[in-house]
Amino acid sequence: MKIFNAKQIYEADKFTIKKQQISSDELMERVAIQIFNWLHLRLQGAPVKIHLFCGIGNNGGDGVAVARHLQEHGYHIHVHIVNYSDKRSDDFLLNLNRLKDRKIWPNFINSDSEFPEISNEDIVIDAIFGIGLNRNPDAWVVKLIQNINASNAFVLGVDIPSGLFTDRAVEIKEGVVRASYVLSFQTPKLVFFLPETGIYSNQWEILDIGIDPEYLMNTAVDYDLIGKHEVLPLYIPREKFSHKGTYGHALIVGGSYGKIGSVQLASKACLLTGSGLVTAYLPKCGYIPMQTALPEVMIITDEDEKNISTINFEISPNVIGIGIGLSTVKNTQKAFEEFLKKNTLPLVIDADGINILSENKSFLKLLPAQTILTPHPKELERLIGSWKDDFDKLKKAKAFSKKYDCVLVLKGAHTITLYNNKGYINTTGNPGMATAGSGDVLTGIITGLIAQGYSTETAAVFGVYLHGKAGDIAVENYGYQALIASTISDAIGDAFIDLFKAPNPVPEQEEPIEE
Ligand SMILES: NC(=O)C1=CN([C@@H]2O[C@H](COP(=O)(O)OP(=O)(O)OC[C@H]3O[C@@H](n4cnc5c(N)ncnc54)[C@H](OP(=O)(O)O)[C@@H]3O)[C@@H](O)[C@H]2O)[C@@H](O)CC1
Numbered sequence: 001m002k003i004f005n006a007k008q009i010y011e012a013d014k015f016t017i018k019k020q021q022i023s024s025d026e027l028m029e030r031v032a033i034q035i036f037n038w039l040h041l042r043l044q045g046a047p048v049k050i051h052l053f054c055g056i057g058n059n060g061g062d063g064v065a066v067a068r069h070l071q072e073h074g075y076h077i078h079v080h081i082v083n084y085s086d087k088r089s090d091d092f093l094l095n096l097n098r099l100k101d102r103k104i105w106p107n108f109i110n111s112d113s114e115f116p117e118i119s120n121e122d123i124v125i126d127a128i129f130g131i132g133l134n135r136n137p138d139a140w141v142v143k144l145i146q147n148i149n150a151s152n153a154f155v156l157g158v159d160i161p162s163g164l165f166t167d168r169a170v171e172i173k174e175g176v177v178r179a180s181y182v183l184s185f186q187t188p189k190l191v192f193f194l195p196e197t198g199i200y201s202n203q204w205e206i207l208d209i210g211i212d213p214e215y216l217m218n219t220a221v222d223y224d225l226i227g228k229h230e231v232l233p234l235y236i237p238r239e240k241f242s243h244k245g246t247y248g249h250a251l252i253v254g255g256s257y258g259k260i261g262s263v264q265l266a267s268k269a270c271l272l273t274g275s276g277l278v279t280a281y282l283p284k285c286g287y288i289p290m291q292t293a294l295p296e297v298m299i300i301t302d303e304d305e306k307n308i309s310t311i312n313f314e315i316s317p318n319v320i321g322i323g324i325g326l327s328t329v330k331n332t333q334k335a336f337e338e339f340l341k342k343n344t345l346p347l348v349i350d351a352d353g354i355n356i357l358s359e360n361k362s363f364l365k366l367l368p369a370q371t372i373l374t375p376h377p378k379e380l381e382r383l384i385g386s387w388k389d390d391f392d393k394l395k396k397a398k399a400f401s402k403k404y405d406c407v408l409v410l411k412g413a414h415t416i417t418l419y420n421n422k423g424y425i426n427t428t429g430n431p432g433m434a435t436a437g438s439g440d441v442l443t444g445i446i447t448g449l450i451a452q453g454y455s456t457e458t459a460a461v462f463g464v465y466l467h468g469k470a471g472d473i474a475v476e477n478y479g480y481q482a483l484i485a486s487t488i489s490d491a492i493g494d495a496f497i498d499l500f501k502a503p504n505p506v507p508e509q510e511e512p513i514e515e
Protein backbone atom coordinates (compact mmCIF):
# COMPACT_ATOMS: atom_id res chain seq x y z
CA MET A 1 0.00 0.00 0.00
CA LYS A 2 1.31 3.43 -0.88
CA ILE A 3 1.97 6.00 1.80
CA PHE A 4 1.23 9.49 0.53
CA ASN A 5 2.58 12.71 1.99
CA ALA A 6 0.31 15.61 2.96
CA LYS A 7 0.79 17.44 -0.35
CA GLN A 8 -0.19 14.32 -2.28
CA ILE A 9 -3.25 13.78 -0.08
CA TYR A 10 -4.48 17.29 -0.89
CA GLU A 11 -3.83 16.64 -4.60
CA ALA A 12 -5.70 13.32 -4.39
CA ASP A 13 -8.56 15.13 -2.76
CA LYS A 14 -8.74 17.75 -5.52
CA PHE A 15 -8.31 15.18 -8.27
CA THR A 16 -11.19 13.10 -6.88
CA ILE A 17 -13.52 16.07 -6.51
CA LYS A 18 -12.89 17.05 -10.13
CA LYS A 19 -12.98 13.58 -11.68
CA GLN A 20 -15.98 12.30 -9.75
CA GLN A 21 -17.75 15.65 -10.10
CA ILE A 22 -18.53 15.90 -6.43
CA SER A 23 -18.21 18.81 -4.03
CA SER A 24 -15.65 18.91 -1.21
CA ASP A 25 -18.63 18.81 1.14
CA GLU A 26 -19.71 15.49 -0.36
CA LEU A 27 -16.22 14.11 0.24
CA MET A 28 -16.40 15.28 3.86
CA GLU A 29 -19.79 13.62 4.17
CA ARG A 30 -18.29 10.32 2.96
CA VAL A 31 -15.70 10.64 5.71
CA ALA A 32 -18.29 11.46 8.36
CA ILE A 33 -20.55 8.56 7.38
CA GLN A 34 -17.65 6.12 7.49
CA ILE A 35 -16.58 7.30 10.94
CA PHE A 36 -20.15 7.23 12.19
CA ASN A 37 -20.69 3.68 10.88
CA TRP A 38 -17.47 2.54 12.52
CA LEU A 39 -18.61 3.91 15.87
CA HIS A 40 -22.25 2.87 15.56
CA LEU A 41 -21.28 -0.72 14.78
CA ARG A 42 -19.34 -0.86 18.03
CA LEU A 43 -21.53 1.26 20.29
CA GLN A 44 -24.95 0.04 19.11
CA GLY A 45 -26.64 3.07 20.61
CA ALA A 46 -24.94 2.84 24.04
CA PRO A 47 -25.75 5.86 26.27
CA VAL A 48 -22.07 6.77 26.71
CA LYS A 49 -21.02 10.43 26.73
CA ILE A 50 -19.17 11.33 23.52
CA HIS A 51 -16.99 14.48 23.52
CA LEU A 52 -16.19 15.74 20.03
CA PHE A 53 -13.25 18.16 20.02
CA CYS A 54 -13.34 19.88 16.64
CA GLY A 55 -10.92 22.41 15.17
CA ILE A 56 -11.94 25.03 12.65
CA GLY A 57 -10.49 23.48 9.49
CA ASN A 58 -11.59 20.43 7.55
CA ASN A 59 -10.49 18.02 10.27
CA GLY A 60 -12.85 19.91 12.56
CA GLY A 61 -15.43 19.82 9.76
CA ASP A 62 -15.23 16.01 9.76
CA GLY A 63 -15.81 16.02 13.52
CA VAL A 64 -18.79 18.37 13.34
CA ALA A 65 -20.36 16.26 10.56
CA VAL A 66 -19.89 13.10 12.65
CA ALA A 67 -21.59 14.89 15.57
CA ARG A 68 -24.69 15.45 13.41
CA HIS A 69 -24.96 11.76 12.52
CA LEU A 70 -24.43 10.72 16.13
CA GLN A 71 -27.13 13.13 17.30
CA GLU A 72 -29.55 11.86 14.65
CA HIS A 73 -29.08 8.36 16.04
CA GLY A 74 -29.75 9.41 19.61
CA TYR A 75 -26.20 9.48 20.97
CA HIS A 76 -25.29 11.61 23.96
CA ILE A 77 -22.90 14.16 22.41
CA HIS A 78 -20.94 17.18 23.61
CA VAL A 79 -19.48 19.22 20.76
CA HIS A 80 -16.50 21.43 21.63
CA ILE A 81 -15.13 23.81 19.01
CA VAL A 82 -11.44 24.46 19.59
CA ASN A 83 -11.22 28.03 18.35
CA TYR A 84 -7.51 28.24 17.60
CA SER A 85 -7.90 30.51 14.57
CA ASP A 86 -10.40 32.82 12.85
CA LYS A 87 -9.76 31.20 9.48
CA ARG A 88 -12.59 28.72 9.47
CA SER A 89 -12.83 26.48 6.41
CA ASP A 90 -15.97 26.60 4.22
CA ASP A 91 -16.87 22.98 4.82
CA PHE A 92 -16.38 23.39 8.56
CA LEU A 93 -18.80 26.35 8.53
CA LEU A 94 -21.30 24.48 6.38
CA ASN A 95 -21.36 21.62 8.85
CA LEU A 96 -21.44 23.93 11.86
CA ASN A 97 -24.56 25.56 10.42
CA ARG A 98 -26.14 22.16 9.89
CA LEU A 99 -25.61 21.51 13.61
CA LYS A 100 -27.18 24.83 14.51
CA ASP A 101 -30.15 24.04 12.22
CA ARG A 102 -30.68 21.02 14.44
CA LYS A 103 -30.49 23.16 17.56
CA ILE A 104 -27.17 21.71 18.67
CA TRP A 105 -25.13 24.47 20.31
CA PRO A 106 -21.46 23.66 20.57
CA ASN A 107 -19.24 24.75 23.43
CA PHE A 108 -16.63 27.16 22.03
CA ILE A 109 -13.20 26.80 23.66
CA ASN A 110 -10.83 29.76 23.50
CA SER A 111 -7.52 30.54 25.17
CA ASP A 112 -9.24 31.65 28.40
CA SER A 113 -12.00 29.01 28.57
CA GLU A 114 -12.28 26.35 31.21
CA PHE A 115 -11.74 22.92 29.78
CA PRO A 116 -14.60 20.42 29.86
CA GLU A 117 -14.45 17.58 32.34
CA ILE A 118 -13.84 14.24 30.72
CA SER A 119 -14.38 11.04 32.64
CA ASN A 120 -12.43 7.90 31.80
CA GLU A 121 -15.69 6.23 30.83
CA ASP A 122 -16.42 8.84 28.15
CA ILE A 123 -15.41 8.66 24.53
CA VAL A 124 -13.38 11.44 22.94
CA ILE A 125 -13.38 12.12 19.22
CA ASP A 126 -10.25 14.03 18.33
CA ALA A 127 -10.83 16.25 15.28
CA ILE A 128 -8.76 19.28 16.35
CA PHE A 129 -6.00 19.21 13.73
CA GLY A 130 -5.58 16.93 10.74
CA ILE A 131 -2.95 16.91 8.03
CA GLY A 132 -3.15 20.73 7.87
CA LEU A 133 -1.08 21.24 11.05
CA ASN A 134 1.85 23.37 9.89
CA ARG A 135 3.21 24.92 13.10
CA ASN A 136 3.28 24.16 16.80
CA PRO A 137 -0.10 24.51 18.52
CA ASP A 138 -0.54 27.48 20.90
CA ALA A 139 0.18 26.89 24.59
CA TRP A 140 -3.51 26.74 25.56
CA VAL A 141 -4.21 24.15 22.85
CA VAL A 142 -1.30 22.11 24.18
CA LYS A 143 -2.93 22.32 27.63
CA LEU A 144 -6.25 21.19 26.23
CA ILE A 145 -4.55 18.22 24.56
CA GLN A 146 -2.83 17.37 27.87
CA ASN A 147 -6.25 17.49 29.50
CA ILE A 148 -7.62 15.02 26.96
CA ASN A 149 -4.62 12.72 27.45
CA ALA A 150 -4.98 12.86 31.23
CA SER A 151 -8.60 11.72 31.07
CA ASN A 152 -7.76 8.10 30.17
CA ALA A 153 -10.92 8.07 28.07
CA PHE A 154 -11.01 6.10 24.81
CA VAL A 155 -9.82 8.55 22.17
CA LEU A 156 -10.76 8.08 18.53
CA GLY A 157 -8.43 10.08 16.31
CA VAL A 158 -9.82 11.49 13.08
CA ASP A 159 -7.27 11.02 10.26
CA ILE A 160 -4.19 11.62 12.44
CA PRO A 161 -3.71 12.30 16.17
CA SER A 162 -4.00 16.10 16.60
CA GLY A 163 -0.63 17.73 17.10
CA LEU A 164 1.28 15.30 14.84
CA PHE A 165 2.76 16.76 11.70
CA THR A 166 2.21 14.49 8.70
CA ASP A 167 5.70 14.74 7.25
CA ARG A 168 8.03 15.93 9.98
CA ALA A 169 8.96 15.38 13.59
CA VAL A 170 7.01 16.59 16.62
CA GLU A 171 8.51 19.47 18.59
CA ILE A 172 6.09 19.72 21.54
CA LYS A 173 5.67 16.11 22.59
CA GLU A 174 3.04 16.82 25.25
CA GLY A 175 0.98 18.68 22.65
CA VAL A 176 0.01 15.54 20.74
CA VAL A 177 -3.18 13.60 21.38
CA ARG A 178 -2.55 10.01 22.39
CA ALA A 179 -5.17 8.21 20.34
CA SER A 180 -6.47 4.81 21.35
CA TYR A 181 -7.51 4.25 17.76
CA VAL A 182 -7.06 6.33 14.61
CA LEU A 183 -9.33 6.21 11.59
CA SER A 184 -7.16 7.50 8.78
CA PHE A 185 -8.43 8.28 5.33
CA GLN A 186 -7.41 6.28 2.30
CA THR A 187 -3.73 6.07 3.16
CA PRO A 188 -1.78 5.55 6.37
CA LYS A 189 0.61 8.31 7.36
CA LEU A 190 4.37 7.74 7.58
CA VAL A 191 4.40 9.01 11.19
CA PHE A 192 2.36 5.96 12.28
CA PHE A 193 5.39 3.74 11.65
CA LEU A 194 8.28 5.71 13.12
CA PRO A 195 9.29 5.04 16.73
CA GLU A 196 9.08 8.66 17.95
CA THR A 197 5.63 9.35 16.47
CA GLY A 198 4.09 5.87 16.22
CA ILE A 199 3.47 5.93 19.98
CA TYR A 200 0.61 8.41 19.54
CA SER A 201 -1.57 5.93 17.62
CA ASN A 202 -2.18 2.80 19.64
CA GLN A 203 -4.03 1.25 16.72
CA TRP A 204 -5.05 2.57 13.33
CA GLU A 205 -7.28 1.60 10.47
CA ILE A 206 -7.73 2.94 6.98
CA LEU A 207 -11.17 4.03 5.82
CA ASP A 208 -11.71 3.90 2.09
CA ILE A 209 -13.30 7.23 1.24
CA GLY A 210 -13.29 6.59 -2.50
CA ILE A 211 -10.24 8.64 -3.50
CA ASP A 212 -9.91 8.20 -7.24
CA PRO A 213 -7.99 4.99 -8.12
CA GLU A 214 -6.31 6.68 -11.09
CA TYR A 215 -4.52 9.07 -8.75
CA LEU A 216 -3.66 6.31 -6.31
CA MET A 217 -2.25 4.06 -9.04
CA ASN A 218 -0.28 6.65 -10.97
CA THR A 219 1.35 8.63 -8.22
CA ALA A 220 4.87 7.66 -7.21
CA VAL A 221 5.54 7.67 -3.46
CA ASP A 222 8.61 7.62 -1.23
CA TYR A 223 7.31 4.85 1.03
CA ASP A 224 5.33 1.65 0.54
CA LEU A 225 3.68 -0.30 3.31
CA ILE A 226 4.49 -3.99 2.92
CA GLY A 227 1.85 -6.58 3.77
CA LYS A 228 0.85 -9.93 2.31
CA HIS A 229 -0.72 -8.28 -0.72
CA GLU A 230 2.63 -6.67 -1.60
CA VAL A 231 4.88 -9.70 -1.04
CA LEU A 232 2.74 -12.36 -2.71
CA PRO A 233 3.77 -11.31 -6.25
CA LEU A 234 7.43 -11.54 -5.16
CA TYR A 235 7.20 -15.25 -4.34
CA ILE A 236 9.09 -17.57 -6.73
CA PRO A 237 7.29 -20.94 -6.93
CA ARG A 238 9.28 -24.18 -6.72
CA GLU A 239 9.48 -26.18 -9.92
CA LYS A 240 8.74 -29.90 -10.24
CA PHE A 241 11.92 -30.80 -12.12
CA SER A 242 14.29 -29.10 -9.76
CA HIS A 243 17.07 -30.32 -7.48
CA LYS A 244 18.93 -28.86 -4.55
CA GLY A 245 21.36 -27.13 -6.89
CA THR A 246 18.46 -25.16 -8.34
CA TYR A 247 17.99 -23.35 -5.06
CA GLY A 248 21.49 -22.13 -4.55
CA HIS A 249 24.28 -22.48 -2.05
CA ALA A 250 24.51 -20.03 0.82
CA LEU A 251 27.63 -19.51 2.89
CA ILE A 252 27.20 -18.15 6.41
CA VAL A 253 30.40 -16.69 7.85
CA GLY A 254 30.50 -15.82 11.53
CA GLY A 255 30.84 -16.98 15.09
CA SER A 256 33.51 -16.67 17.76
CA TYR A 257 34.10 -18.48 21.05
CA GLY A 258 30.80 -18.32 22.97
CA LYS A 259 28.81 -17.09 19.97
CA ILE A 260 28.56 -20.16 17.77
CA GLY A 261 24.81 -20.25 18.41
CA SER A 262 24.31 -17.18 16.25
CA VAL A 263 25.64 -19.04 13.21
CA GLN A 264 23.46 -22.03 14.07
CA LEU A 265 20.42 -19.77 14.12
CA ALA A 266 21.29 -18.05 10.84
CA SER A 267 22.18 -21.31 9.07
CA LYS A 268 19.02 -23.05 10.19
CA ALA A 269 16.85 -20.10 9.13
CA CYS A 270 18.64 -20.09 5.79
CA LEU A 271 17.80 -23.76 5.23
CA LEU A 272 14.22 -23.32 6.40
CA THR A 273 13.82 -20.46 3.91
CA GLY A 274 14.68 -22.89 1.14
CA SER A 275 18.34 -22.48 0.30
CA GLY A 276 19.39 -25.69 -1.51
CA LEU A 277 22.71 -25.96 0.33
CA VAL A 278 24.10 -24.15 3.33
CA THR A 279 27.72 -24.08 4.46
CA ALA A 280 28.86 -22.42 7.67
CA TYR A 281 32.33 -20.91 8.01
CA LEU A 282 33.33 -20.96 11.67
CA PRO A 283 36.31 -20.81 14.02
CA LYS A 284 37.44 -24.32 15.00
CA CYS A 285 35.59 -24.31 18.32
CA GLY A 286 32.32 -24.22 16.39
CA TYR A 287 32.83 -27.50 14.56
CA ILE A 288 31.32 -29.98 17.00
CA PRO A 289 28.40 -27.89 18.24
CA MET A 290 27.40 -26.94 14.70
CA GLN A 291 27.74 -30.47 13.31
CA THR A 292 25.69 -31.79 16.21
CA ALA A 293 22.99 -29.16 16.09
CA LEU A 294 22.41 -29.05 12.34
CA PRO A 295 23.25 -32.20 10.36
CA GLU A 296 22.04 -30.54 7.14
CA VAL A 297 24.71 -27.85 7.27
CA MET A 298 28.22 -28.33 5.84
CA ILE A 299 31.10 -26.77 7.73
CA ILE A 300 34.40 -25.15 6.92
CA THR A 301 36.56 -24.23 9.89
CA ASP A 302 39.09 -21.45 10.28
CA GLU A 303 42.64 -22.24 11.40
CA ASP A 304 42.01 -20.31 14.59
CA GLU A 305 40.29 -21.95 17.53
CA LYS A 306 38.25 -19.02 18.81
CA ASN A 307 38.00 -16.35 16.10
CA ILE A 308 37.89 -16.05 12.37
CA SER A 309 41.38 -15.16 11.15
CA THR A 310 41.17 -15.81 7.39
CA ILE A 311 38.18 -16.29 5.13
CA ASN A 312 39.29 -18.83 2.53
CA PHE A 313 37.10 -21.49 0.98
CA GLU A 314 37.09 -23.66 -2.08
CA ILE A 315 33.36 -24.00 -2.53
CA SER A 316 31.21 -21.94 -4.90
CA PRO A 317 28.36 -20.35 -2.99
CA ASN A 318 26.15 -17.81 -4.74
CA VAL A 319 25.60 -15.57 -1.68
CA ILE A 320 27.34 -14.92 1.62
CA GLY A 321 25.76 -13.89 4.91
CA ILE A 322 28.47 -12.54 7.17
CA GLY A 323 28.98 -10.85 10.52
CA ILE A 324 26.82 -12.68 13.06
CA GLY A 325 28.68 -13.48 16.27
CA LEU A 326 31.90 -12.53 14.49
CA SER A 327 33.48 -10.32 17.18
CA THR A 328 35.59 -7.31 16.23
CA VAL A 329 39.05 -8.52 17.30
CA LYS A 330 41.94 -7.20 15.17
CA ASN A 331 42.59 -10.52 13.43
CA THR A 332 39.00 -10.84 12.34
CA GLN A 333 38.90 -7.23 11.14
CA LYS A 334 41.93 -7.97 8.95
CA ALA A 335 40.35 -11.18 7.64
CA PHE A 336 37.17 -9.26 6.82
CA GLU A 337 39.09 -6.63 4.89
CA GLU A 338 41.05 -9.24 2.89
CA PHE A 339 37.80 -11.06 2.17
CA LEU A 340 36.06 -7.88 0.95
CA LYS A 341 38.99 -7.09 -1.34
CA LYS A 342 38.55 -10.28 -3.31
CA ASN A 343 34.85 -10.99 -2.92
CA THR A 344 32.43 -10.46 -5.82
CA LEU A 345 29.44 -12.41 -4.46
CA PRO A 346 26.31 -10.72 -3.10
CA LEU A 347 26.58 -10.03 0.63
CA VAL A 348 24.25 -9.78 3.59
CA ILE A 349 26.12 -8.12 6.45
CA ASP A 350 24.87 -8.07 10.03
CA ALA A 351 26.00 -7.39 13.61
CA ASP A 352 29.80 -7.31 14.06
CA GLY A 353 30.18 -7.22 10.28
CA ILE A 354 28.45 -3.83 10.43
CA ASN A 355 30.47 -2.80 13.48
CA ILE A 356 33.72 -3.56 11.64
CA LEU A 357 32.53 -1.43 8.71
CA SER A 358 31.69 1.39 11.15
CA GLU A 359 35.19 1.26 12.63
CA ASN A 360 36.78 1.11 9.17
CA LYS A 361 34.74 3.34 6.87
CA SER A 362 37.30 2.75 4.10
CA PHE A 363 36.00 -0.84 3.80
CA LEU A 364 32.63 0.46 2.61
CA LYS A 365 33.88 1.11 -0.88
CA LEU A 366 34.86 -2.58 -1.13
CA LEU A 367 31.25 -3.74 -0.86
CA PRO A 368 29.69 -5.22 -3.99
CA ALA A 369 26.70 -3.34 -5.43
CA GLN A 370 23.46 -3.75 -3.51
CA THR A 371 25.04 -5.28 -0.43
CA ILE A 372 22.41 -5.69 2.28
CA LEU A 373 23.20 -4.25 5.72
CA THR A 374 20.80 -5.07 8.56
CA PRO A 375 21.61 -2.72 11.46
CA HIS A 376 19.63 -2.35 14.67
CA PRO A 377 19.41 1.29 15.88
CA LYS A 378 22.76 1.28 17.74
CA GLU A 379 24.59 -0.33 14.82
CA LEU A 380 22.98 2.18 12.48
CA GLU A 381 24.19 5.06 14.62
CA ARG A 382 27.73 3.72 14.54
CA LEU A 383 27.45 3.40 10.77
CA ILE A 384 25.82 6.71 9.74
CA GLY A 385 26.28 8.91 12.83
CA SER A 386 23.61 10.30 15.15
CA TRP A 387 20.36 11.93 14.03
CA LYS A 388 18.08 14.69 15.27
CA ASP A 389 14.82 12.78 14.88
CA ASP A 390 13.30 9.93 12.88
CA PHE A 391 12.92 12.02 9.72
CA ASP A 392 16.56 13.08 9.92
CA LYS A 393 17.48 9.42 10.43
CA LEU A 394 15.65 8.41 7.25
CA LYS A 395 17.26 11.23 5.29
CA LYS A 396 20.76 10.29 6.45
CA ALA A 397 20.16 6.57 5.93
CA LYS A 398 18.88 7.18 2.39
CA ALA A 399 21.95 9.29 1.60
CA PHE A 400 24.21 6.53 2.97
CA SER A 401 22.43 3.86 0.93
CA LYS A 402 22.83 5.98 -2.20
CA LYS A 403 26.50 6.77 -1.56
CA TYR A 404 27.53 3.14 -1.07
CA ASP A 405 24.86 1.54 -3.27
CA CYS A 406 23.66 -0.66 -0.42
CA VAL A 407 20.26 -1.88 0.76
CA LEU A 408 19.75 -0.72 4.35
CA VAL A 409 17.39 -2.72 6.55
CA LEU A 410 16.63 -0.53 9.57
CA LYS A 411 15.43 -3.00 12.17
CA GLY A 412 12.70 -1.88 14.56
CA ALA A 413 9.03 -2.34 15.43
CA HIS A 414 8.34 -1.47 11.79
CA THR A 415 11.51 -2.46 9.98
CA ILE A 416 12.18 -0.12 7.05
CA THR A 417 14.16 -1.28 4.04
CA LEU A 418 15.75 1.56 2.09
CA TYR A 419 17.12 1.39 -1.41
CA ASN A 420 17.27 3.74 -4.34
CA ASN A 421 15.62 6.58 -2.41
CA LYS A 422 12.60 4.43 -1.64
CA GLY A 423 11.44 2.98 1.69
CA TYR A 424 9.53 -0.25 2.32
CA ILE A 425 7.82 -0.35 5.70
CA ASN A 426 7.11 -3.76 7.12
CA THR A 427 3.83 -4.55 8.85
CA THR A 428 4.54 -7.96 10.39
CA GLY A 429 6.31 -8.70 13.67
CA ASN A 430 5.63 -8.11 17.35
CA PRO A 431 7.37 -7.02 20.57
CA GLY A 432 8.14 -10.65 21.46
CA MET A 433 10.70 -10.63 18.66
CA ALA A 434 12.96 -8.24 20.55
CA THR A 435 14.96 -11.24 21.76
CA ALA A 436 18.50 -12.59 21.43
CA GLY A 437 19.26 -14.09 18.03
CA SER A 438 16.18 -12.73 16.29
CA GLY A 439 18.45 -10.72 13.97
CA ASP A 440 20.56 -13.82 13.17
CA VAL A 441 17.40 -15.53 11.98
CA LEU A 442 16.63 -12.54 9.74
CA THR A 443 20.12 -12.67 8.22
CA GLY A 444 19.61 -16.36 7.50
CA ILE A 445 16.25 -15.76 5.86
CA ILE A 446 17.47 -12.95 3.60
CA THR A 447 20.59 -14.92 2.63
CA GLY A 448 18.42 -17.96 1.90
CA LEU A 449 16.20 -15.96 -0.43
CA ILE A 450 19.14 -14.57 -2.40
CA ALA A 451 20.54 -18.11 -2.70
CA GLN A 452 17.32 -19.10 -4.45
CA GLY A 453 17.52 -16.30 -7.01
CA TYR A 454 15.60 -13.44 -5.40
CA SER A 455 17.14 -10.05 -6.18
CA THR A 456 18.81 -8.41 -3.19
CA GLU A 457 16.18 -5.67 -2.78
CA THR A 458 13.33 -8.19 -3.03
CA ALA A 459 15.08 -10.59 -0.66
CA ALA A 460 15.39 -7.83 1.94
CA VAL A 461 11.76 -6.72 1.72
CA PHE A 462 10.33 -10.26 1.48
CA GLY A 463 12.73 -11.60 4.12
CA VAL A 464 11.76 -8.93 6.63
CA TYR A 465 8.09 -9.71 6.00
CA LEU A 466 8.58 -13.49 6.42
CA HIS A 467 10.64 -13.03 9.59
CA GLY A 468 7.92 -10.87 11.15
CA LYS A 469 5.18 -13.22 10.01
CA ALA A 470 7.00 -16.21 11.48
CA GLY A 471 7.22 -14.26 14.75
CA ASP A 472 3.51 -13.45 14.61
CA ILE A 473 2.60 -17.09 14.04
CA ALA A 474 4.95 -18.35 16.77
CA VAL A 475 3.76 -15.80 19.34
CA GLU A 476 0.25 -17.30 19.19
CA ASN A 477 1.59 -20.38 20.95
CA TYR A 478 4.35 -18.90 23.07
CA GLY A 479 3.34 -15.37 24.04
CA TYR A 480 5.68 -12.38 23.93
CA GLN A 481 7.93 -13.34 26.84
CA ALA A 482 8.67 -16.94 25.86
CA LEU A 483 9.22 -16.25 22.18
CA ILE A 484 12.87 -16.99 21.32
CA ALA A 485 14.80 -16.91 18.06
CA SER A 486 14.63 -20.70 17.51
CA THR A 487 10.85 -20.63 17.71
CA ILE A 488 10.69 -17.77 15.21
CA SER A 489 12.86 -19.85 12.92
CA ASP A 490 10.68 -22.94 13.37
CA ALA A 491 7.69 -20.95 12.12
CA ILE A 492 9.30 -19.88 8.82
CA GLY A 493 7.51 -22.72 7.01
CA ASP A 494 4.17 -21.56 8.40
CA ALA A 495 4.96 -18.02 7.26
CA PHE A 496 5.33 -19.32 3.68
CA ILE A 497 2.13 -21.37 3.97
CA ASP A 498 0.29 -18.32 5.30
CA LEU A 499 1.03 -16.46 2.05
CA PHE A 500 -1.49 -18.65 0.29
CA LYS A 501 -4.19 -18.76 2.97
CA ALA A 502 -7.45 -17.04 2.12
CA PRO A 503 -8.14 -13.99 4.32
CA ASN A 504 -10.74 -14.27 7.06
CA PRO A 505 -14.19 -13.15 5.87
CA VAL A 506 -15.09 -9.58 6.93
CA PRO A 507 -18.00 -9.59 9.42
CA GLU A 508 -21.15 -8.01 8.07
CA GLN A 509 -21.87 -4.53 9.35
CA GLU A 510 -25.24 -3.83 10.85
CA GLU A 511 -27.36 -0.84 9.86
CA PRO A 512 -24.72 1.28 8.11
CA ILE A 513 -25.97 4.55 6.72
CA GLU A 514 -25.84 4.65 2.94
CA GLU A 515 -24.14 7.57 1.24
N1 LIG B 1 -7.69 14.92 1.79
C1 LIG B 1 -8.67 14.08 2.11
O1 LIG B 1 -8.63 12.95 1.72
C2 LIG B 1 -9.74 14.58 2.94
C3 LIG B 1 -9.45 15.36 4.07
N2 LIG B 1 -10.35 15.69 4.96
C4 LIG B 1 -10.00 16.24 6.25
O2 LIG B 1 -9.34 17.47 6.12
C5 LIG B 1 -8.22 17.50 6.98
C6 LIG B 1 -7.27 18.57 6.56
O3 LIG B 1 -7.97 19.77 6.71
P1 LIG B 1 -7.30 21.20 6.61
O4 LIG B 1 -6.46 21.26 5.41
O5 LIG B 1 -8.41 22.18 6.67
O6 LIG B 1 -6.37 21.29 7.87
P2 LIG B 1 -6.62 21.02 9.44
O7 LIG B 1 -5.69 19.96 9.84
O8 LIG B 1 -8.05 20.83 9.73
O9 LIG B 1 -6.10 22.40 10.08
C7 LIG B 1 -6.86 23.55 9.87
C8 LIG B 1 -6.03 24.77 9.69
O10 LIG B 1 -5.38 25.15 10.88
C9 LIG B 1 -4.30 26.04 10.57
N3 LIG B 1 -3.21 25.64 11.44
C10 LIG B 1 -2.22 24.76 11.21
N4 LIG B 1 -1.44 24.60 12.27
C11 LIG B 1 -1.95 25.41 13.23
C12 LIG B 1 -1.60 25.69 14.55
N5 LIG B 1 -0.54 25.11 15.13
N6 LIG B 1 -2.35 26.55 15.23
C13 LIG B 1 -3.42 27.15 14.68
N7 LIG B 1 -3.80 26.93 13.42
C14 LIG B 1 -3.09 26.07 12.71
C15 LIG B 1 -3.99 25.87 9.12
O11 LIG B 1 -4.39 27.01 8.43
P3 LIG B 1 -3.47 28.32 8.30
O12 LIG B 1 -3.70 29.10 9.56
O13 LIG B 1 -2.04 27.87 8.16
O14 LIG B 1 -3.96 29.02 7.09
C16 LIG B 1 -4.88 24.67 8.73
O15 LIG B 1 -5.34 24.73 7.42
C17 LIG B 1 -7.73 16.08 6.93
O16 LIG B 1 -6.87 15.75 7.96
C18 LIG B 1 -9.05 15.34 6.99
O17 LIG B 1 -9.48 15.22 8.33
C19 LIG B 1 -11.75 15.26 4.68
O18 LIG B 1 -12.66 16.13 5.19
C20 LIG B 1 -12.02 15.13 3.21
C21 LIG B 1 -11.10 14.24 2.56
Ligand SMILES: [K+]
Nearest residue numbers: 126129160162
Ligand atom coordinates in the same frame (compact mmCIF):
# COMPACT_ATOMS: atom_id res chain seq x y z
K1 LIG C 1 -7.22 14.67 14.43
